[in-house]
Each structure stands twice: as structure tokens, then as C-alpha cells.
Amino acid sequence: MKAAPVLIAAFVVLFIAEGKRPLRKRKQLRLKQAVINSLVSLPAFSLLRFLLLPVLVKLAMKSKQLQFGLNYQYNAQPVIKTIVAFLMLDYTNYIWHILNHKIPLLWRFHLVHHCDPDLDVTTALRFHFGEIIGSVFYRGAFVFLSGATPLNVLLYEVFFETATQFHHSNWKLPYPIEKALNKIFVTPRMHGIHHSIVRQEADSNYAVIFSFWDRLHNTARLNINQHLIVTGVPSYNNFDELTIGYLLRLPFTKIHPWEKVNDGKDISTSLQDKNSLAE
Numbered sequence: 141m142k143a144a145p146v147l148i149a150a151f152v153v154l155f156i157a158e159g160k161r162p163l164r165k166r167k168q169l170r171l172k173q174a175v176i177n178s179l180v181s182l183p184a185f186s187l188l189r190f191l192l193l194p195v196l197v198k199l200a201m202k203s204k205q206l207q208f209g210l211n212y213q214y215n216a217q218p219v220i221k222t223i224v225a226f227l228m229l230d231y232t233n234y235i236w237h238i239l240n241h242k243i244p245l246l247w248r249f250h251l252v253h254h255c256d257p258d259l260d261v262t263t264a265l266r267f268h269f270g271e272i273i274g275s276v277f278y279r280g281a282f283v284f285l286s287g288a289t290p291l292n293v294l295l296y297e298v299f300f301e302t303a304t305q306f307h308h309s310n311w312k313l314p315y316p317i318e319k320a321l322n323k324i325f326v327t328p329r330m331h332g333i334h335h336s337i338v339r340q341e342a343d344s345n346y347a348v349i350f351s352f353w354d355r356l357h358n359t360a361r362l363n364i365n366q367h368l369i370v371t372g373v374p375s376y377n378n379f380d381e382l383t384i385g386y387l388l389r390l391p392f393t394k395i396h397p398w399e400k401v402n403d404g405k406d407i408s409t410s411l412q413d414k415n416s417l418a419e
């Protein structure tokens with residue numbers, strides 16, 4: 141399956157679109173961020189392509205051979221099984237993202253992604269290779285248990301990576317369109333809130349493709365206006381320090397606590413309508 145052209149095309153389209161219609165104001169030069177994020181992503185990208193994907197496909201084949209996973213335990217049309225496989229894989233990735241925020245060891249690696257001072261399509265590349273190694277075990281286990289077929293796994297991966305690029309992008313979609321789209325899918329405004337320096341906002345909106353997991357589990361927080369959002373991690377706000385070498389070493393250093401942001405926002409009142417996407 142030739143997925144690379146799809147992913148490259150999506151990246152180029154989003155890169156151009158967010159340049160023309162930016163959603164949030166930038167703090168640093170776009171080119172600088174693009175270079176840092178691309179280079180930090182190289183080890184992670186290699187592991188994704190040459191370790192994670194082959195392992196996931198192998199485990200899907202093994203599950204099929206043993207007729208072990210959940211999807212092999214009932215009879216239904218292939219299209220139904222594909223939808224069920226997609227939902228299972230996306231749901232387990234939603235949980236994986238929560239674990240990355242809640243378990244200190246996992247947060248060390250996920251922090252590299254979150255401390256990007258600006259949020260755009262290049263942030264979708266910025267993952268530490270340690271996070272990919274962790275996901276080999278976690279995602280591998282759930283591929284095996286779900287009974288997703290090798291084709292399901294590859295197809296889901298293309299959607300997963302395209303969705304990741306889309307919701308990290310700084311593309312200002314017309315608000316009514318995004319609000320409608322957000323009923324089902326994670327969109328740039330929704331994920332922008334997840335990258336906020338306000339801890340309660342960063343600890344929300346964990347979903348990857350389908351936004352309804354967050355609504356279902358009450359982890360959605362959608363009523364924050366984008367112009368109020370400052371992205372990044374407050375204790376890592378010295379941009380000059382966030383070099384490529386530093387970011388690759390970061391998980392192995394002493395991690396700074398989040399640092400409370402006193403921005404005058406009243407979280408309790410903003411909870412009222414948290415399932416309604418703000419402009």
C-alpha cells in the first residue's frame with residue numbers, strides 16, 4: 141500500500157492552508173520551528189516505519205492465524221468488522237494518550253511534543269522516539285486483542301496520521317464548518333485547547349480521530365476561545381533552550397513540574413458549556 145504520497149500531500153496542503161489562514165498567533169519563526177520539529181522527528185519516524193508498523197502488521201497476522209482477537213469471535217459483513225476495528229483502535233489510542241499524560245514515565249517523553257512553543261502541522265511530527273517504543277508494546281497488544289486485520293491496521297494508520305496532521309495544524313477553518321465537523325472528528329480548535337499552557341485544558345481533548353470519545357468520558361473541554369490560548373508548557377518557555385539536542389535528551393533529565401499559570405481564567409465557570417466548541 142502506498143500511503144506516503146497521501147501523507148505528504150496532506151502535509152503540504154495543511155502547511156499552505158495554515159500559512160494563508162492562521163488560527164493562532166505565532167511566537168517564533170515558522171522556519172525555525174519546522175527545522176527543529178523535522179529533525180527531532182527523524183529517530184521517531186524511523187522507528188515508526190521500521191519497527192512499529194511491521195510489529196503491528198505481524199501481530200495482526202498472528203491474531204488472524206490463531207483466530208484470537210475480538211473481531212474473529214462473531215460473524216458480520218467485512219465492512220462492519222472494519223468499522224468495529226477502526227473504533228477499537230481509535231478508542232485504545234485515546235486511552236494511550238491519557239496514559240501519556242497521567243503516568244510520569246510516559247509524560248517525560250510526551251512532554252517533548254507538548255513543549256513546542258507554537259502549534260502547527262510540524263508539531264504532528266515532533267514526537268520523541270521513546271514514545272514510539274512505548275507505543276509498540278501498547279498498540280501491539282491491542283492490535284492483537286482486537287483482531288484487526290493487517291489491512292485494517294494499515295488503513296487505520298493512514299487515517300491516524302492524516303488526522304494527527306490535521307488536528308495539530310494552525311489552519312483557521314470557517315467556524316460553522318469546524319463546529320459541524322467536530323461533532324465527529326477532532327479538529328484544530330479542539331486539539332489547540334489540548335496544547336494550552338493551562339493544565340486543566342491540556343488534560344482534556346485526548347482523542348485522535350473521533351472526537352466522541354472525549355464527550356463520552358467527559359474529558360472534552362471545547363469552550364475556550366482560540367485567541368485566549370497560549371500553547372506550550374509553562375515551565376519550558378525558554379525557546380532558546382529547546383534545541384534539537386536538548387529535546388532528544390529531555391526525557392532523561394530532571395523534569396520540571398508544570399507550573400501553575402495565573403491567567404485570571406475562572407476554570408469553574410468555563411466548565412458550564414464545555415461540550416460546545418468555541419470560536
Ligand SMILES: [Zn+2]
Pocket residue numbers: 237241250254334
Ligand atoms: Zn498530549
